[in-house]
Amino acid sequence: MFKTALSAAAAAALLSMSAAAVAADQPIIGLITKTETNPFFVKMKEGAQAEAKKLGAKLMSASGKKDGDTAAQITAIENMVTAGAKTILITSSGDAILPAVKKAQAKGVQIIALDSPFDGADALFATDxxxxxxxxxxxxxxxxxxxxxxxxxxxxxxxxxxxxxxxxxxxxxxxxxxxxxxxxxxxxxxxxxxxxxxxxxxxxxxxxxxxxxxxxxxxxxxxxxxxxxxxxxxxxxxxxxxxxxxxxxxxxxxxxxxxxxxxxxxxxxxxQYPLKMAAMGVAAGVEYAKTGKKASGYVDTGVAxxxxxxxxxxxxxxxxxxxxxxxxxx
Known part of the structure; x- marks a missing residue:
C-alpha cells in the first residue's frame, strides 16, 4: 500500500511539473484596449489572437467600457499580472494607469503601448x-x-x-x-x-x-x-x-x-493599421518570454x-x- 501511494504521489508531482513546463513554453500575453466595440480595437484583438496562435502564446484580453475608463484598465493590468502575463499590450485611456503599470514592471512584466503613447511604457508600436x-x-x-x-x-x-x-x-x-x-x-x-x-x-x-x-x-x-x-x-x-x-x-x-x-x-x-500593431506587440512579447530581451523605443506601424x-x-x-x-x- 505504501509503495502504491508513493507511486501515485510521484505521478502527481510529475504531472504538476509537466503542466508547469507547458505553461513555461506558452507565454501569457495580455491585451488591454480602450473598448471592445470600436472596430479599430476589434481588429487589434483579431491581430493579437492570430499572432498568439501562430507563435504558441496564450492571449488574455480585456477592455474598458468606454474611452477614458482607466479603472477597468487598472483592474485588467492587476488581473493579468496575477495570471502570470509576462507582457501586457495596452491602448491607454489615460495617465491614471501609470502606477499600475509601474507595479507590473517591478514584477518583471514588459509593458508595450499600442496606438496611444504613455509615460513609462517599455516600447510604443503605433501610427505616427x-x-x-x-x-x-x-x-x-x-x-x-x-x-x-x-x-x-x-x-x-x-x-x-x-x-x-x-x-x-x-x-x-x-x-x-x-x-x-x-x-x-x-x-x-x-x-x-x-x-x-x-x-x-x-x-x-x-x-x-x-x-x-x-x-x-x-x-x-x-x-x-x-x-x-x-x-x-x-x-x-x-x-x-x-x-x-x-x-x-x-x-x-x-x-x-x-x-x-x-x-x-x-x-x-x-x-492606420491596428492589426499590424497588435501582431508586432505579441511577437515582441514572445521574444521577451524566450530571450529576456525587451522591446524598446518607438516602432512606426505606418499611415497612408x-x-x-x-x-x-x-x-x-x-x-x-x-x-x-x-x-x-x-
Whole structure:
C-alpha cells in the first residue's frame, strides 16, 4: 500500500511539473484596449489572437467600457499580472494607469503601448499620429484651392496624447501654428473659428458640428479626430444644407470610414493599421518570454492618406487601396 501511494504521489508531482513546463513554453500575453466595440480595437484583438496562435502564446484580453475608463484598465493590468502575463499590450485611456503599470514592471512584466503613447511604457508600436494629422492638413489646404479658411476642430477630449498629436499635425499640415504637443486646445489663429470635444463619438460629433455652425455658418473645413466624429459632422452639415460646401477630413481608415470617403462624406482620411500593431506587440512579447530581451523605443506601424480625389502636391491612395487594407465590416 505504501509503495502504491508513493507511486501515485510521484505521478502527481510529475504531472504538476509537466503542466508547469507547458505553461513555461506558452507565454501569457495580455491585451488591454480602450473598448471592445470600436472596430479599430476589434481588429487589434483579431491581430493579437492570430499572432498568439501562430507563435504558441496564450492571449488574455480585456477592455474598458468606454474611452477614458482607466479603472477597468487598472483592474485588467492587476488581473493579468496575477495570471502570470509576462507582457501586457495596452491602448491607454489615460495617465491614471501609470502606477499600475509601474507595479507590473517591478514584477518583471514588459509593458508595450499600442496606438496611444504613455509615460513609462517599455516600447510604443503605433501610427505616427502627428504625421496622420499633417497628411489631412495638407490635403484640406490643397483641396480648398486658395480660398480663405474657416476651420472647425472637432477633437477627442483635453489632454489625450493621440488627440493632441492629430490636432497639432493637422494644424501644421495646413500651415497654421499649433499649441504644444500635449494640448489640443484651439490655437489662436483667425482660420480656426470653432473647437469642440467629441469623445470620438458620432452623436457628439453631430452636436459639436451643429454648435459650430451656429457660431459661424461659413465654416468650410472640418477637422475630425476620427471617422465616427466625421460621420456625425457630415449629418449636421447635410441637415444644414451645407454638405457639398465643406471639406471634412479625418483619421483612422476603418472600412466604414473608407466607404464614406468613397461616398463623399469624408474628403480624405489617414489610414492606420491596428492589426499590424497588435501582431508586432505579441511577437515582441514572445521574444521577451524566450530571450529576456525587451522591446524598446518607438516602432512606426505606418499611415497612408486615402482620398477619392487626388489633389496636387499631396500623395494619396485610392479608395480601392483603402478598402483592401481597411478594418471593421466591409
Amino acid at each position: 499620429n502627428y504625421k496622420a494629422g499633417i497628411l489631412i492638413g495638407q490635403y484640406a489646404k490643397a483641396a480648398l484651392g486658395g480660398k480663405p479658411a474657416k476651420i472647425a476642430m472637432l477633437d477627442l477630449f483635453p489632454g489625450h496624447p493621440v488627440g493632441a498629436q492629430r490636432h497639432n499635425g493637422f494644424m501644421n499640415g495646413f500651415g497654421l501654428k499649433a499649441n504644444d504637443a500635449k494640448s489640443n486646445e484651439l490655437s489662436a489663429t483667425p482660420e480656426t473659428v470653432c473647437a469642440a470635444d467629441t469623445d470620438g463619438n458620432q452623436a457628439k460629433g453631430q452636436t459639436a458640428m451643429e454648435n459650430c455652425l451656429q457660431k459661424d455658418p461659413a465654416i468650410n473645413v472640418v477637422y475630425t479626430i476620427n471617422e465616427p466624429a466625421a460621420a456625425g459632422a457630415y449629418n449636421a452639415l447635410k441637415k444644414a444644407g451645407k454638405a457639398d460646401q465643406v471639406i471634412v477630413v479625418s483619421v483612422d481608415g476603418g472600412c466604414e470610414g473608407v466607404a464614406n470617403v468613397g461616398k463623399g462624406v469624408i474628403a480624405a482620411t489617414s489610414q 492618406l486615402i482620398a477619392a480625389k487626388a489633389v496636387p502636391g499631396v500623395d494619396s491612395q485610392s479608395v480601392k487601396v483603402g478598402t483592401d487594407l481597411c478594418w471593421g465590416k466591409k
